Each structure stands twice: as C-alpha cells, then as structure tokens.
Amino acid sequence: MQHAFITGAAGFIGSSLTDRLLADGASVTGWDNFSTGQERFLEGALQHPRFRLVRGDNLDLPALTAAMKGADFVFHLAANADIKDGWQHPRKDLEQNTIATFNVLEAMRANGVKRIAFSSTGSVYGEALVSPDKPTPETDLFPIQTSLYGASKTAGEGLLGAYAEGGQIDEAYIFRFVSILGERYTHGHVFDFYQQLLEHPDRLRVLGDGTQRKSYLYVQDCLDAMLHVTRAHTARDAKHHTQIYHLGTPEFVQVNDSIGHICATLGVKPKLEYTGGNRGWIGDNPFIFLDTKKIQATGWKPKLTIAQGIVQTLRWLEANRWVYEARH
C-alpha cells in the first residue's frame, strides 16, 4: 500500500500501526475522534512528513469521505471497545461499531478505495463453541450473540462481506483479535489491575472468580500478522474476496495466572477479592481461545508469549503512568 487511512489512529493499536507504516515508507492519514485516543501516541508521527492527522467522527460521513481521499487501503480500527459497560449506553456499540463501519465502507465506495482490514474480536463467538475446551476455529458454528459488543462487531463483519461479495471492495480482511497487550495499552485487565495495585498494593479486586481463561497477543505481533497477510493480498482471490483470521497466541491463561505474572513482575502480594461467578460481567465469555492455525499457516508466528506480553505491558505502564490521568 502507498497511502493508508487508519480509523482510530490515536488509539493503542492504531498509533502503533501508524508508526510501523511510516517506518515502512507508506503515507498515513490518521483519523480519530479522540474519544479515547491519545494525541501523545502520535507525537512521533506528527513530526513525519508522510503523516496527516484529521480529527473526526465516523458518524460524520461527509467529513470521513473527504478525509479518506487519496488512500488506497483502510485499516478500520476505531471502535467502542467498552465491553463491560455496554448496558450503560447500548446505542454506543450500534453507532460507533455498526454504523461507523457502514460509513467507512460508504466512504471507501465514494473514494474508490478497494482494500480494507477490520479489527473484529473473538467475542463474535458468544459462547456457542464447537468444542468448549479446544481452540475455536474461524469456521466455528454460527453463534448466538451474547454481548452488544460482539453483536456490533458481527454486524460490521457482515457488512464487509456484503461489500466484498457485491463487488464494492476487492479485498476484505477480518481480524478476530484476542485481547491485545503491549506499549500504549490503555484498556483491559492488566491496565485495571496495575491501576489498583498502584493505589493499594495490598489488595486486588477481581471480576468473577479468576478462572476465566483468555488469550492475549502482543501488539507488535498483531501488527506483523495484519501487515503480513494484507501485503500478500490473500483476500484477492479468496471466496467472497474475504479472509477471516484469528490473531492470537496458541496458548491461553487463566485470569489467576495472569495475576500471578503481574504480581511477580511488580513484586507485590495482594489479597485477592473475587466478585464471584465464572463471568466477569454480563455477556463475558469465560473461555476465549482462538485457533490460530490459519494465520500461522501463512508463515507468521508470534514472537512473545502471553507472559512476556504481560511483562512488556507492565514495563510500559510503569514508564507511562500519565495514561491513567489522561483517561479520566
């Protein structure tokens, strides 16, 4: 790609991708409404002659269409990722995930941009797994949705498929992420646990009973995977011009294991206070473990284990405590 358009460019993954693409020689237009994005994440990019930042919201289709002009690839990463509190603002997932994705596709159509990568999620599987204790393949059974977030991402995926089959785009890449960790991480359990332990190193409140099993991927491994397959044009001749890939590590950890890594890294021994139940919140999936054979078959593999990713994340949070202030 020559000129990438990145929605959510000031976010955790978006800003990391921006830096990578600039380093690789591409031009980047970053688009963000700064609802959760951090301008500090773009400090380096903003010095770069091939970077342009446009502030705007995906619900503003005319502005989005204008900003996208000249791009030849869209990374659509902007989303409401506040999964836990979906019921406090149910319209947010609809607007910022479903309608936003529709607008991105319409802006692409207006600009003749034919390639898109979309950040989806393992949450699209709800809980309806083929094999409850085995990794979930991309071709798992058609699930019943169990969260507003999962439903909104499923809706976004559906739109990509329809646009690709309808000849509106040539290559649609749907990446179903596990939780992503690493530098600029500002959301999720390591973030929350570290915050708690800064405030009171002697105790830690844990949603659920700590037995939830989840998988994580280091952000640079995630970017490697996305760039690897999009550069190989794997969706060009795929059925429906659409490729779905799981991005994760071939391992999972219990929340309790993760707490162990965090406490060992920080050298603390808090008293654990569980809220109870095998789900952290309504619609939480107690077991997320995506089969990553398909993406690994392309030649990609993750460089960091989950434990290494957690340590890397903590090191960054320790050096960047400003992100806790910036969020409030």
Add this chain to the structure above:
Amino acid sequence: MQHAFITGAAGFIGSSLTDRLLADGASVTGWDNFSTGQERFLEGALQHPRFRLVRGDNLDLPALTAAMKGADFVFHLAANADIKDGWQHPRKDLEQNTIATFNVLEAMRANGVKRIAFSSTGSVYGEALVSPDKPTPETDLFPIQTSLYGASKTAGEGLLGAYAEGGQIDEAYIFRFVSILGERYTHGHVFDFYQQLLEHPDRLRVLGDGTQRKSYLYVQDCLDAMLHVTRAHTARDAKHHTQIYHLGTPEFVQVNDSIGHICATLGVKPKLEYTGGNRGWIGDNPFIFLDTKKIQATGWKPKLTIAQGIVQTLRWLEANRWVYEARH
C-alpha cells in the same frame, strides 16, 4: 399473550398475523410506516374493537416507544425486504433492518416488554454451508455474509441475542424464513412472474439460469409455527433465552419447477428468456434449503407443499390484481 405489538402490521405476514391473533382473542397494536404495507390488508382488523393501528417508522424511537405501551409481546416483522436492489440504497438495510431492530428492542426495554419474535431469513447463511447439497441446520458454520440484506438480518439477530443474554428480555425467538407464499403476497418471484405473464403471456424473463434451488412456505403454516413455539415459551429456559428456528418446508424446488407450476396453473406456455448465470442477482444464494427438523420436533408441520402454496398464491393474485397497482 394478551396484547401483541406487530411491526409491519400492514404487510403480507404482519396483516395475516394480525387477523389470526384477533381471531384468537388477543389485542393487537399494529405499527407500520406504509412504505410497502397496504391498508386494505387491515380492512377487517380495523373493524375490530381489539385492534389499534398506529402509523409510524421504526427510526422514530419516541413514537415507537409510545405506541408499544401496554403490549406484552412484540412480533418484529417490519423490514426492508428488497434484497435484489440493495446496492441502489445500501443505507436502507442498515436503517430499516439493523437500526430498526435496535429501536424495537430499546422501546421494549423502556416499556418492560420481555418477549419478542423476529423475522430473520435463510439469507443469513450467505453461501457458507456445511453440506452444500443437504439442508442447512440452525447450527451451520459461521458464514461470511454475501448480501446487505443478510448482513442486516444477522445484525438484528445479534442484537436479540445480546438483549436476551443481558437480561433485558426473557424470550427471544429468531425465525429464519425461507420465502413465504400465500394470500397477500406482494413480493417475490411468483409475484413478478405473474405480473409478467399478465402483460405478455407468451414470454417470461427469468433472472439467472432457472437452476437456483429455493424453498418456500405457505403463510398460514408460517404463522402456525410462530404461534406454536411462542405459546409454548420454548425460549424461556433456552440457552441465552434465545431460540432460533428455521421455518420452511422439508423440500425445495428449482426456479424452473416453480415456473412449471405457475404456467400449468395459468394455462400459459411462455417462451423463457434467461438472463443467465447461476445467481439471480448479486449476493443471490443459488441454493436455499433450510433443515426444519428442529421446528418439526416441536410438533408443528406444514399443511401445504410448495406446489400447493404456489397455486394458492396465484389464485389470490388473480383475485387481487389491485396489489400490482398499489405497489406503483
């Protein structure tokens, strides 16, 4: 149910359901924006003391919420069902199917209505079938969407699941329909073919090559099935409080077979002009055949075959040619 709220109450299926429920002793509030609904379909209902008609659009959430007051069950049947021409107005599926379903669920939440039946479609499977030549089960593989219509209905299904799992509703019924036939049918291939044969009985233009295999269900059989399972509260204790049922006949016909039934019934022998290709339109699925074992296991079965349904439909169209005028 005591008081049903029906979206799309002036439509083909909605008006037929209205009459059934009134005859069964329920109160009915009918809601329709009359974009395709026909007031003549409600002529009988409008004479009934237990029927109330409210004109309104699902995008108008305050009006929808006000109209729903007092209902204890929602049949959400309103939709943009113009599948073929989706690309002429891609926002319509998003608005009238996805956002509309969100608004219906929000209106239910505001009114404390806890039970909903939703008309979905076999189109949610796209083309990604487990067994391309066998009937598709409700638990088929997670498909790539291939049409805006299918994507928008999938999005609607996802919202129902999330609301049910989130404790916002107690019973969610998702009915994936094949094409429905019968009295008040105003949309689809029998409608189009009959219209053509009225205008020029000597020739018939057929989208695709006529080999597309589809399944159909007679509208009264469809209503029987919906009322049968909702009255048995099958979703109340189901996983995620959600039940998905295929509604169809355990048979399919080729478009060419269907043409044979139509021509035999009407006594015409038109020259067939095929547009070619094994798809009638972009995103058309050349084989729709839903496995109906699950709904049949509840004790329901269809009374009419596909061929009988086609004949019944033609008889009604012959006696109600006004519907062709009313649509234009």
